[in-house]
Amino acid sequence: MSVNILIAPDSFKGSLSAEKVGQAMAEGIKKAVPDAQVKVVPMADGGEGTIAALNGTLRPLTVHDPLMRQMTASYLAMEYEGEPAALIECAESSGLTLLSDEERSPMTTNTFGLGEQVKAALDEGFRQIIISLGGSATNDGGFGMLQALGWKLFDNCRNEINCAGNPLLEIASFSDEEIYPAIRETRFLAASDVMNPFYGSDGAAFVFAPQKGAAEEEVVLLDQALQKAACLFQRVYGVDVQKVKGSGAAGGLGGAIAAALGGEIVSGIDTVIQLTGLETDIEWADLVITGEGSLDGQSLLGKVPVGVAKLAKQHRKPVVAIAGRLGEDIEALHPYFDGIFSIQTDCLTIKQAMHPNTAARQARQTTEQLLRLYALQK
Missing domain, CATH: 3.90.1510.10 (Glycerate kinase, domain 2)
Incomplete structure (x- = not known):
């Protein structure tokens, strides 16, 4: 299947940099859809990692x-x-x-x-x-x-x-x-x-x-x-x-x-979006994937996933997010995303779940399963 997929995540703070999260997601995509064209654009919101x-x-x-x-x-x-x-x-x-x-x-x-x-x-x-x-x-x-x-x-x-x-x-x-x-x-x-x-x-x-x-x-x-x-x-x-x-x-x-x-x-x-030229990448993409360590109502206050999602929606592109944690008020984000998913696949302590190797594995697995479902719709 020929599909262009843009990965534009923030870091999973305390666990993985935005670049490493993106790499793990890309590996999961390639397992599910080997022919996919994938571009990783690490993002930040003006804090660490900018x-x-x-x-x-x-x-x-x-x-x-x-x-x-x-x-x-x-x-x-x-x-x-x-x-x-x-x-x-x-x-x-x-x-x-x-x-x-x-x-x-x-x-x-x-x-x-x-x-x-x-x-x-x-x-x-x-x-x-x-x-x-x-x-x-x-x-x-x-x-x-x-x-x-x-x-x-x-x-x-x-x-x-x-x-x-x-x-x-x-x-x-x-x-x-x-x-x-x-x-x-x-x-x-x-x-x-x-x-x-x-x-x-x-x-x-x-x-x-x-x-x-x-x-x-x-x-x-x-x-x-x-x-x-x-x-x-x-x-x-x-x-x-x-x-x-x-x-x-x-x-x-x-x-x-x-x-x-x-x-x-x-x-x-907004500044990072401008400096990275993200809008051009979104225009190229058939699917946009973003994410960060924690997604909840606070994500509406200038965080990366919502910023990416707003731009994707302006261009009428489907956008999904993955995170290490989903808050109880996650429904506040539903107008911006076509799907929001936690990467937690095992019963682990916070310390275990935030280990870089574990987080990368779970991000890879979650993205792979998402792309298998996405491929069924095509």
Whole structure:
């Protein structure tokens, strides 16, 4: 049977990269339909794995991690809208996965290393910088990043705040008189998979800080500090970050990019779709397969499978999704997919199911069975 099949998954977080998930799916397709033409396009939503989903040249550099220890990170030199651009993953320098469980606390972490990544790209002459905001270990309102770019931060006694710890908890004022000059000549885009506000019950602290190790009382302190920071941004830059969708992403990093850097917050999945040229691949395909580690109602909030499915439906192409886990509210996704399937074929613990070899085998088997059914309809 001659059929064109596009595989465009996100990673199965903690188990398989998007590329490896796609490879496993492709193997399953070939077992069921050996003559199928298969194309794998790894995807991301603006979080971890965004660089891996795109073409370009990696530029390695030395920066500081969330606890100010030296480490190696990188950025991707590429083109965006016909102009040179640098794509930076904040998770590479400020990510939760860089810390042990015992080290995780947004009270002590910062985004200084991200600022170093940005500065390195500016030093190389890039005047278009895309920052993916997912996966951070921080809740510093982006002030660590700003410190690395030349902002001077001061406490209530007008003492300059040093670069260790979370500057958000001490800041009373700041100066941008000595910032890196090229910043005002640069276009900044923040690619995010969440659109939470800067502070409040749906903001950076209350929604995300507990996942990063914050205790209940610490969440309250962080939220109060974000409210003060929002007032600072409004007074100095005239930007009410609370009204900027996505300003709460990555512990308030979105707000700092919007206000201090004059940047724009954009949908992570829409940006990756544009950069990968996915629409052309969907036009080519007879069937589209996507997926991610967990599919539920939250997938509607800017996640890869729904983004891919929406585009497939625009072109009237059948689209199915597979996942490691399906939520109880999975019916919320039915308008976007022709079928949604779990890869779980055995009775396993979460640890066993998330083992890369097991996940790859189950993704391969599930996709094979789907294609056998699909072939019957042709």
